[in-house]
Amino acid sequence: MQLTATPFICSVLLQYGADANIEIPFKSFEKILFVAESNIQIKDLKNATAIRLATLFRHKDIVKILLKDSNELEISKCLRFLERRRTRYDIISVISTFIKGKLEEKYEKLNLIVIYCYVAGNRRHCRFLAYSRNVVQTIEGRIYDIKYLIQNPCKINVKEILADLQNRNIEESDRLTVEAAIQHHGERLFKNHSNLNVISGSAIKSMKSGSILKRKPCVVLYCSSKGYIPFDEDPFPKTLYVGKKDVDVDVREGYFALCPAGITMSEWNNPLRIGGSIGKKGGLSGTLGPFVELSDGSLGFITCAHVFQNDNPGRNVEVVQPSYSSFAGMDITDEDRKCGFLLHKVFNCNQEVDAALVKVLKRHPERALFTIGSTEELLETGFEVNDKPLFDDGSIKETIDPEDVKKIEIKFGCKTGLTRGAFRLRGCSVRVAEATTFSSPNVVMKNQYEIQSIGPTSFFQPGDSGSAVFLVDDTNRLHCIE
Incomplete structure (x- = not known):
């Protein structure tokens, strides 16, 4: 038969x-x-x-x-049967995709991104995990007799973050080992783990969701939801081998996102100043970065490419200062806002570049002045009222040496103003995660500098994209970090 x-x-x-x-x-x-x-x-x-x-x-x-x-x-029953036979990914995919569709239909207004996953340590204990920026508290329920959770992808474990902020200094030898581990294993980790957002390092290893902290250098893997593994993937490794050492791995919740802003505060500057708000009509906001001399002798400035993500360079892309989403501090016309046009842009994750070049047409500066909001900002970052920071000499710092790690870095952004920080890690890797940005392409940016905030103000916030970061030497001279 x-x-x-x-x-x-x-x-x-x-x-x-x-x-x-x-x-x-x-x-x-x-x-x-x-x-x-x-x-x-x-x-x-x-x-x-x-x-x-x-x-x-x-x-x-x-x-x-x-x-x-x-x-x-x-x-x-079919899905439960398949959970015991994990090689049948083709059938699992068909059934889980059907249930995902039903869940998305039920919560249509939340714009869910749904994954089928299992609980770490129990491969038969499966869940549907959904992400939505439109939820604050986690929503729980059952669909087809299988538990589901709906979470905001931008949630973090506050205990782990606060503990790490207080103990971020890694000894030079340990930091080099951590950086080598990231460099050696980073590409494979991003390839094998779709819920991995950031690979960084720490002097502190956390256990039991931050309730136990141990001073030990480790590679930190930040993911969207700790403890949930996509069904067809393996758990994160517990150690990473580099050289002749095993480096511990700490898994935490965290995310990375490009940071153009929808609303920010920035006055109209005449002449233009580093740190001012820039943008395009109907677009997002970024920050005016350092000025550069163009090949034809004219003046331009650097900012971030992702503010102009859907634009082709040319005179038809007019750049304004301040952006249309910003408060100008006075009544100005559309014509007054115009300051230049997009000349060139590069967003290339393989070259670790996210930069745009704008040619200045109006309000040309004679000196590289900064937008400094208050005397308090100056004093908090180590400057004096009669010794304001300038960047007239155009000094560039191409590589960060070991002795530079102990020096202060400052940034001028249209959202946070003048802030200061210290180097934490060279060579961290980040992914603009689909779960957190809800956009494509899903790109990985490697060999990034990580800077920790010093002082009451966050070093960087949405709206500061395009900001120049400067290393401050012993004489308060600024060196733009490339």
């Missing part, structure tokens, strides 16, 4: 009223089924329905057709 079925036959049967949920006595087919697949047990087949049979024998096209006519209990 041979059992045959095709998607066409199933479609015709359903079209003419066949019941997909009828149970079929299976005793007479025991031998055939054992020959077909020896690890299928009779308890899995007793009184089986059409979708259970199609699932058992991996007829994914038939499973796809039967899903919409099968009841919730049968679909959940």
Whole structure:
């Protein structure tokens, strides 16, 4: 006897009223089924329905057709059966995609991104995990008898972050080892773990969700939801081997996002100043970076490319200061806002570049002045009222040497103003994660400098994209970090 079925036959049967949920006595087919697949047990087949049979024998096209006519209990039984046989990713994908669609339909207004995952340490304990920026508290429920969680992807574990902020200094030898581990394993980690957002380092290893802290240098893997692993992936490694050492791994919740702003405060500057708000009509805001001399002798300035993510360079892309989403501090016309046009942009993750070049047409500066909001900002960052920072000499710092790690860095951004920080790590890797940005392409930026904030103000916030970061030497001279 041979059992045959095709998607066409199933479609015709359903079209003419066949019941997909009828149970079929299976005793007479025991031998055939054992020959077909020896690890299928009779308890899995007793009184089986059409979708259970199609699932058992991996007829994914038939499973796809039967899903919409099968009841919730049968679909959940199929998925539970597959959880015990994890090699059947093709069938798992068909059923989980169907349930994801139902979950997205139920919460249509939340714009969910749904993944099917298992709980770390228990590969049979599965969940549907959904992300939405439109939720504050986690939403829990069940769909097809499987638990689901809806979370905001930008949530973090405050205990771990606060502990790390207080103990961020890594000894030079340990820091070099951590950086080498990131350099050696980073590409493979991003390839193998879709929920990985940032690879960094720390002097502190956290355990039990931050309730236990141990001073030990480690590589930190920041993911969207700690403890949940996409179904077809392995858990994060516990150690990374580099040279002749095993470096510990600490998994935490965290995310990375490009930071153009929708609303920011910045006055109209005449002449233009480093740190002012810039943008385009109908677009996002960024920060005016350092001035540069162009090949034709004219003046330009650097900012970030992702503020102009959908634009082609040319005179048709007019750049304004301040941006249209910014408060100008006075009544100004559209013509007054214009300051230049987009000349060139590069967003290349392989070259670690996110930069745009704007040619200045109006309000040319004679000196490289900064937008400094108050005397307090100057004093907090180590300057004096009669010794304001300038960048007239155009000094560039191409590489960060070990002795530079102990020096102060400052930044002028249109959102946070003048802030200061200290180097934490050279060579951290970040992914503009799809779960956190809801955009594509899903790119990895390698070999990034990581700077920690010093003082009451965050070193960087949304709206500061394009800001220049300067290393301050012992004489308060500024060196722009490349």
